[in-house]
Amino acid sequence: MIHDFGIVWSERALLLSGLANTTILSALAAIASLVLGFALTPALMSKHPAVSGIARTFVDGMRCVPFLLFAYIVYYGLPSLGVRLDNWTSGLMALIIYNAAYMAEILRGAWMAQPREPIEAGIAFGFSELKLFRRIILPPLLLSAGPVIGNQTIQIIKDSAFLTIIALPELTHAASSIQSRHYVPFAAFITAVFLYWGLCLVVEAGVNSVGRLAEARR
């Protein structure tokens, strides 16, 4: 058994590059889907039934489809419509678009729960739309939605593992190739599990420090 972990250690470069790819993929996807979610949230709450209807259909549609099926549609399905993407682009795009729907729903919930008074006070003080959003709406929104956004980020990390199926060289893929090369399944996959755990603990620690910041501001 110790010997098996020795083999995994000798392949650490492969495993670390997998970890780096998972981290980059998840970080990019989390940031981009959060930004896209922010763009979608006003559409979800729009007074025009057509705009809110389209946004609602997209969000509910994404929430009803398994991520892996969506990734398959982007990777294998789009080429028959003439859009051909490599596995990195399609994997990242699938992660971003899919999770943007969840982020939009999270932000909408947090937005609805915000008190109206500061926003009205901001309007009364003559803040422009953009400034109102940036100074008055955004900070408490991010602080109150922080834990849920953190959870979704963990979800993104775990979703990124699915992309091993379209041969993206992330952490699970690295563990798989170590296991198939040396036949050390337990050592290879348990190491991957612990690396995922570590990654999620880092996200959780980040969320907790945001939470403390929110407490301190109150």
Place this chain on the structure above:
Amino acid sequence: MSGGDIASIFQGAVVTITLSLIGILIGLPIGLGLALLRWANVPVIARMVAVYVSILRATPLVTLLLLLFFALPNIGVPINPISAAILALVMNTSAFNCEVWRAALMNFPKDQYEAAQSVGMRASLRFRRIVLPQILRVSLPGLVNEMSLLIKVTPVLAVVGVVDITRAAVRIGAQTYEPLPPFLVAVALYAPIVFALVALQRWIERRQLATEAAA
């Protein structure tokens, strides 16, 4: 895409639904058991459960499934794809269910428990008559949410060769060189299942709000 192809996707749907149901039915009580171990603060075991839940919640189902499928035979436990799939689903969903149950247990009013103690109910009766009915009601929306999440991770089971909806669709796409039609059939199968669960969750929440307002 022929009629036979569509039939094979429906066969995949039977596999998806059966495996999800088995996972849910076994995962629910195990999750409750784990939550109770933590709630009762059983020394050592409570900490172990906490670490187990934390690791399992951070582990992608693919990684867990590959670990079980390849490593168990390696240490002398033979396992076939279906049992590996069920084991992975149960381990995954019980960890998430544990957190839902635990949240309900933590918010359970202590005075009720003490009142039951003072009228002389035994621990098992206390749990069955006083605690369980109330935490079940509180946890229900969260548990239904976990069920819809469980169904959405089942396509991963294909990596060990389980032919579910997604796997059947990919196969047909590879045979006919037209992947989009079978994928759309697959979407049309998942969407109502997941949507039904989401609608159920919203309905339960609305009904509970209504009863609370009436009380």
